[in-house]
Amino acid sequence: MNALEIENITKKFGDFYAVKKLSFTIPEGKIYGLLGPNGAGKTTTIRMVMNIIIPDEGSIKILDQRMDDEMKERIGYLPEDRGLYPKMKVGELLLFLSELKGLRGDPARKEIDFWLERFDLVEWKAKKVEELSRGMQQKLQFIVTVIHQPELIILDEPFSGLDPVNTKLLKDIMLEMKGKGRTIVFSTHRMEQVEMICDDICLINKAEMVLEGNLSQIKKQYGKNTVVLDYDGDAGFIQDFPEVEKIDDYGKFMEIKLKERSDPQALLRKLVGKININKYEVQEPSLNAIFIDKVGGKGVRDEEDTVSH
């Protein structure tokens, strides 16, 4: 079964294409990364999947069915713009949002207690949401997303603004859900997270898909033409070597893209004695490098998407 099948969807706002002829398929039980720079159309795509906005063209199938109201109960959604009712009490809020997902009564109460316990929020159950710290509100938002045991979980920029503790918590939940056979789609522009978690990816730029498929296969296509160098000293001269096509220098760490058919061992010999080498590794390019390559060298910014649609 496919968790999500997107076929040729297009959405225009006025003359502006938010998403153009996008197609991809996500098999069940995978973690799928929806990547792209800010304003590429990730959030619009997710909103169309959630049926919050309707595509102008194309079709979306979820869990092998057309999206309808009841389908929403089988999906968990963490929007990019987090938000809860600030004046509601934590317990009431969770019950209300569970009811909207079709989970009510005692089963709902049992789940609420289970998740509050797990996230160490039990003593906050009768407190108003606005009294919780930002970190606690984020935890509450995860609970809202998964409380009804959804089969498909959609997370829009889930790690943005999270502290390391909550980042780990969320990552653990994602892997746990995957272990239970659930499918997770998440959008981000932070490549290192994708490399750690995702099975498959889809890269969108300017409303259109530029890359799609299995992450390790994609990397393999790019070949082992990248050197990762961990060093001390002044390494600016490397750029001038004939073997080097491009470098990405971080000061103590450098990713070097070699020209075709050049020998990484020759490069290593040239470096010895000139700088202090802590690590020299020949590998596939990082996703970050692929991303920058595909998106056209445009820098990846850290802020969240500002254009909603």
Added chain:
Amino acid sequence: MEKESEMRKILSVIKREYIQIVRTKGFIIGTILGPVMMVAILVIPVVMSTVAVDKQKTIGVVDLSQEIFLDLDTKLGQEDYRLDDGFRRYVLKKTALLPGVSVDELKKELNEKVLKEELSAYILVPEDVLEVEDIETAAKKEKPEERDMEYVAQHTTDIQELAELNEALNSVIIEKRLRKEGLDPQKVSQYIKRVRLTPIKVTKKGEEKDTMGTFMVSYFLALILYMAILIYGSVIMRGVIEEKSSKVVEVILSSLRPFQLMLGKILGIGAVGLTQFSIWAVFGLAATQYSQTLIPAGADFNLVSIPTYIFVYFVVFFILGYFLYATLYAAVGSMVNSEKEAQQLIMPITMFLILPLLLLIFVIRSPDSTLSVVLSLFPLFAPIIMMLRVSVLLPPFIQVGGAIVLLILAVLAMTWLAAKIFRVGILMYGKPPKFAEIVRWLRYK
């Protein structure tokens, strides 16, 4: 038709809206204070005007006619003009015009006394106050003139004092004039006793005596409708803006369609309104029952009895009017990011609510005129104007029914329109949309 599980979700929204509002201090205080305020506004001015400054006042009287003072003094010594403790409210001090002193000089002297507060005020009675114009000269004038008499004081805004003194002076002077002509004042007052028209309403059920009751009730019901729509409309709008600014709306929309959310909010807050009215109605009825026992039997005061159909129509028009405007308020709320931004967009809606209020008196006075009929059929005005006409005279059923049908159609159209705007607006942040943009939203798939 919605499936059952979807209905239950709307029910969850209704329940949340209802509980969240009914539990607030604002609602509880408002429900208690509402009637208290209403009573206070009606009662306090009346009470205050009678309590007024209970203090003895010394009034100077310059009686140039030499005929009034004694009678006036006697008159103001009567029970009616006494303070609660039995003392005279007005102590008169006669000031004679000494020979060789002009009236202006005397006035100057008295003004000093008033400023020094030796006198509270003084009255100047002209020499010829008892003279009357001959009939022919008087007949040429359009209406009988009143003689001017000066009342001089530091402040002249105590309406009660002015009225009392005026009344006393008039009765004394008129009596004097009549006696001068050899007429018996008591007889004359019998002759000039006035008559009064008693309004009696004829309906299909027959005649019924009507005092100011119908007028007051109609006015009151129209005001309540207006207030309710205005207040609960803004509550809806504020709720939508809050959901937008707290960004919770996208979480909700991952479970509900925008239309379900809007409907749930409108119904939930409408239920809050009905709850508040029911509480007021129960207390109001209890209060009338209680006050009825206080009115002595046979007193010339009958409480207005309101026919049941008026209540039925009131509920119908309240619900339809509320829905019509609630959808508008919800749509406006979805378009903006803050209440401040909303103020501008809400203006036209408020205008449509205020206009019928300005036309109230006109409609009450001529409920059957073509203009009244047209106004009462126009859906945005119908809730208030038709309600008014129903309570003043029961219009032909075709008109009332027509207004209700038009109103229902308008509610459906407006709900459709508002849902379209709501759907797009609720996810829009940034500048509020221009009109052309809103029109474009309607075409979005």
